Amino acid sequence: MEIHTNIPIKNFTTMRLGGKARFMTDIFKTEDIAKIFQNAKAQNLPIFIMGGGSNLIARDEGYNGIILKIKIPGFEKMADDINSTTIKIGAGEDWDSVVKRTVDMSLSGIEAMSAIPGTIGAAPVQNIGAYGQEIADTLISLEAYDTENEEFVNLTHEDCNFSYRKSIFNSLDKGRYIITSITLKLSKNQPTPPFYDSLQKYLDENNIKIYTQQTIRDAVIKIRASKLPDPKIMANSGSFFKNAIAEKWQLDEIKNKYPDIPTYDMGDGKFKIPTGWLIEQAGFKGQLINGIRVYDKNALVLVNESATSYNDLEIAKNQIIRKIRDIFRVEIEQEPNEIQ
Ligand SMILES: Cc1cc2nc3c(=O)[nH]c(=O)nc-3n(C[C@H](O)[C@H](O)[C@H](O)COP(=O)(O)OP(=O)(O)OC[C@H]3O[C@@H](n4cnc5c(N)ncnc54)[C@H](O)[C@@H]3O)c2cc1C
Known part of the structure; x- marks a missing residue:
């Protein structure tokens, strides 16, 4: 295991901002995790886990600890029956x-999540x-190193407590588990409608009537390319804000002024409002704030055009959050995690 010192984190996140990591190393073998964890603990050195850095923001002060970049390989068929195939895949x-590989095997369940960057x-x-x-639709279990009890564990789907953009890994047990592999159960059936509205619209407009894993993957890749910047070309972290969640009274208040507001009834008395729409209504779409561009094809995405520091991003972010609060009385939250 080679440990590097003073590494600019910005070279490893798609937003390309922030300071240096004191230490950084690549992890290719599951067993190395326990070793490095014990070493770091003995030296009182904090650990941070990184995959592809596509949902991560580094601060200007960097990270005064060791960043583990997870590169554990693996793709193994665990079970197969008439309806499904179960595959265990390495975290790296x-x-x-x-x-792509599962689509080539004519398996369904993750084809609509084509072209999402990351590990x-x-x-x-x-x-x-x-x-x-x-991912919660097909994940049946995962393996991880539990840094609290210092042991490798197997967590079931239920243990992960999945909900919209949420699991124990980014809430209750944030930073506790280092995921080493996941196991997915994928269907041998072809994808069937109804599809997500914008996907169905694309299929109809392009006269695509045969629904296979491959036609769905191709359609999703095309739609995404038309509204999401490629992080290899334009530095960004995908959706920078989560969709807003409003109570009924808040929504009624907004509807008085904006009767055409798009909403999604979450069925629990709350409503999801597309934050991209709020940002657009607030007049930010296409604007450049402190080197950060609100992407003109999708206001939910912030592109680092010429920002040189995390501070630049924070100014832009806070300006947007404040204006949305002032206009709509709704709080919006950052989606990407921060290295700290
Ligand atoms: C252009 C673009 C489009 C995107 N589109 C989508 C989308 O459609 N849907 C969507 O959900 N997301 C989307 N994202 C966000 C991002 O791709 C996902 O969140 C992805 O899963 C991040 O993977 P990563 O390996 O880059 O994780 P990183 O950014 O490296 O890490 C993200 C978080 O996961 C933790 N982590 C990483 N690996 C492990 C591990 N092995 N064990 C434990 N914790 C770990 C990190 O500590 C961090 O908190 C998009 C991002 C970009 C840039």
Whole structure:
């Protein structure tokens, strides 16, 4: 295991901002995790886990500890029956390469999540989702190192307590588990409608009537390319804000002024409001604030065009949050995690 010192974190996150990590190392083997954890603990050195850095923001002060970049490989068929195939996948595998591989095997369950950047191990953390699918739909269990009890554990789907962009890994047990592999049960059936509205619209408009894992993957890749900047070309972290959640009274108040507000009834008395819409209504779409551009094709995405520090991003972020609060009396929250 090679340990590097004073590494600029910005070279490893898609937002390309922030200071240096005191130490950084790549983890290729599950067993190395326990070793490095014990060493770091003996030296009182905090540990931070990183995958592809596509949902991570580094602060200007960097990280005064060791960043472990998870690169554990693996793709193993565990079970197979007439209806499904169960596959165990290493946490360091690239998410989209795995989606492609399962689509090539004519398996369904993650094809609508094509082209999401990042690693397999990070997927359960925020219960990644897109176009009507989320990892919680197919994940049956995962393996992780529990830094609290200092042992490797197997967590079931129920243990993960998944909900919208949430799991124990980004809430109650944040930072506790280092995920080493996940196990997915994928269906051998072809994808069937109804599909997510914008996906169905694309399929209809392009006269695509045969629904296979491959046609859904191709459609999703096309739709995403038209409204999400490629982080290899434009530095960004995807959706920078979570969708807003409003109470009925808040929504009624907004509707008085904006009767056409798009909403999604969450069924628990609360309503999801697309934050991109709020940002657009507030007049930010396409604007440049302190080197941070509110992406003109999708106001939910902030692009680092010429910002040089985390501070620049924070100014832009706070300006947007404040104006949304002033106009709509709704709180919006940052989606990407921060290294701290
Ligand atoms: C252009 C773009 C589009 C995107 N579109 C979507 C989308 O459609 N849907 C969606 O849900 N997300 C989307 N994202 C966000 C991002 O791709 C996902 O959150 C992805 O899962 C992050 O993977 P990563 O490996 O880059 O994780 P990182 O950014 O490296 O880490 C994210 C979090 O997971 C933790 N983590 C990483 N690996 C592990 C591990 N092995 N064990 C424990 N914790 C770990 C980190 O500590 C951190 O808290 C998008 C991002 C970009 C840049």
